Amino acid sequence: MQIKEQKIKDFLNDLASKQPTPGGGATAALAGAMAAALVGMVTRLSADKKEDFKKIEEKAEKLRKELLSLADEDCQAFERVMEAYRTKKEEPGRLRKIQKALEEASQVPLETAEKSVAVVRLAGYCVREGNQNAISDARVAIELATAGVYGALENVRINLESIKDSKFGEEMKKKMDDLLECEDLKAG
Amino acid sequence: MQIKEQKIKDFLNDLASKQPTPGGGATAALAGAMAAALVGMVTRLSADKKEDFKKIEEKAEKLRKELLSLADEDCQAFERVMEAYRTKKEEPGRLRKIQKALEEASQVPLETAEKSVAVVRLAGYCVREGNQNAISDARVAIELATAGVYGALENVRINLESIKDSKFGEEMKKKMDDLLECEDLKAG
Numbered sequence: 001m002q003i004k005e006q007k008i009k010d011f012l013n014d015l016a017s018k019q020p021t022p023g024g025g026a027t028a029a030l031a032g033a034m035a036a037a038l039v040g041m042v043t044r045l046s047a048d049k050k051e052d053f054k055k056i057e058e059k060a061e062k063l064r065k066e067l068l069s070l071a072d073e074d075c076q077a078f079e080r081v082m083e084a085y086r087t088k089k090e091e092p093g094r095l096r097k098i099q100k101a102l103e104e105a106s107q108v109p110l111e112t113a114e115k116s117v118a119v120v121r122l123a124g125y126c127v128r129e130g131n132q133n134a135i136s137d138a139r140v141a142i143e144l145a146t147a148g149v150y151g152a153l154e155n156v157r158i159n160l161e162s163i164k165d166s167k168f169g170e171e172m173k174k175k176m177d178d179l180l181e182c183e184d185l186k187a188g
Numbered sequence: 189m190q191i192k193e194q195k196i197k198d199f200l201n202d203l204a205s206k207q208p209t210p211g212g213g214a215t216a217a218l219a220g221a222m223a224a225a226l227v228g229m230v231t232r233l234s235a236d237k238k239e240d241f242k243k244i245e246e247k248a249e250k251l252r253k254e255l256l257s258l259a260d261e262d263c264q265a266f267e268r269v270m271e272a273y274r275t276k277k278e279e280p281g282r283l284r285k286i287q288k289a290l291e292e293a294s295q296v297p298l299e300t301a302e303k304s305v306a307v308v309r310l311a312g313y314c315v316r317e318g319n320q321n322a323i324s325d326a327r328v329a330i331e332l333a334t335a336g337v338y339g340a341l342e343n344v345r346i347n348l349e350s351i352k353d354s355k356f357g358e359e360m361k362k363k364m365d366d367l368l369e370c371e372d373l374k375a376g
Contacts, residue, residue, distance in 0.1 A: 003196060004195070004196045004197040004200075005195060005196070005197065006195065006196055007192070007193060007194065007195055007196075008191060008192045008193070008194055008195075008196055008199060008218070008256075009192040009193065009256070011196060012192075012221060012222065012225040012252060012256075013225075015222065015225040015226060015228075015229060016224075016225040016226075016228030016229050016232070016248075016249070016252070017228075017229065017232070018229065018232045018233060023226070023229065023322075023324075023325050023328075024226060024324050024325040024327070024328030024329070025328075027222045027223075027225075027226060027328060027332060028328055028331070028332075030196070030222065031219055031222070031331075031332055031335065033200060034200065034203065034215045034218065034219070035215075036204075037200040037201075037203040037204040037215075038203060038204075038211070038212060038215060040203075040204030040205075041203060041204050041205065041206065041211065044204070044205070044206045045206060060204075061204070064200060064204070068196075068197070068200075134211075135346070136211075136212050136342045136343055136345070136346040137211050137212040139212070139339075139342045140211075140212030140213075140215060140216055140339040140342055140343070141212070143216070143219075143334075143335040143338045143339040143342070144215060144216075144219055144335050144339060146331075146335065147219065147331040147332050147334065147335035150331045150374075151327075151328035151331040151332060154324040154327045154328055154331070155324055155328070157324070158323070158324040186338075186374075186375075187374075187375050
């Protein structure tokens with residue numbers, strides 16, 4: 001079942017279980033999705049203020065959907081890593097299969113971090129220009145999306161530790177550094 | 189319907205709507221609840237490591253339930269504030285009713301922040317002493333619970349702005365300052 005179709009209490013029970021998925025990567029994506037929904041609320045309450053809130057609302061909706069999908073994709077990517085490790089030692093291409101799975105499992109949380117940074121930016125704009133009666137909601141959105149960013153990056157880093165392709169690793173680190181330059185992001 | 193009984197997609201739709209509840213306070217509590225569930229997972233994966241992980245697991249379970257309830261309580265407290273403001277201007281005791289509702293609406297997110305700090309502490313212990321294969325999950329739990337703390341405090345502050353009892357305000361500020369001294373909390 002897709003995570004978005006689950007009841008909140010059931011998702012939390014799955015999360016707390018010994019099963020490796022869902023784990024930190026999926027919750028980081030969900031934190032980003034909650035932040036995107038909060039931005040949606042603030043933009044709806046600010047629509048009469050400025051024309052551009054309609055566009056921000058659409059962007060926030062899109063990001064919310066993408067982050068919800070990323071929560072599922074994170075679980076699937078991690079399951080493929082475990083499957084690769086379970087391949088018989090003597091099977092040809094085993095190491096390549098593991099490396100490929102690890103690379104994918106680092107790309108999914110990087111995307112979660114990228115989308116969450118996009119939410120941080122929208123929330124920052126809402127804090128400055130949005131309906132000031134909803135400013136605390138916009139600020140909470142920054143907090144949650146920031147947690148989505150740093151949480152997702154923890155998952156990128158843990159996978160990079162086992163990735164042997166140093167060029168891939170350097171490129172990923174560069175992308176992470178670029179993300180952290182967002183000014184509305186809280187200090188890590 | 190209680191928030192925990194809602195499907196994730198339905199909760200997010202409610203959150204993104206123009207309706208004032210659920211809002212930032214409820215999502216802060218949910219971020220704390222997700223972090224508590226992640227701590228639960230890490231403790232289950234660390235149970236053979238140290239005796240005290242059994243106790244931490246129980247604490248995390250309790251905090252998760254409490255934070256889930258606080259998500260609902262936050263909505264109810266805010267609805268009582270709006271109800272108080274809707275009281276007819278000439279009705280006796282109107283201002284007292286508003287002030288009382290505002291005080292309650294600041295106490296609920298303070299409690300959310302307190303419980304989320306407790307989760308931060310447990311997650312910090314998991315990072316240091318828990319199963320190192322789940323260290324990224326423990327770190328994500330710190331990120332999410334930290335967002336729960338700062339997010340909830342945004343809601344305390346916004347209510348304090350309208351509270352006239354300066355003694356109450358000072359006491360609340362003191363409690364907020366005390367919470368922020370937790371060493372495992374990320375910098376705000």
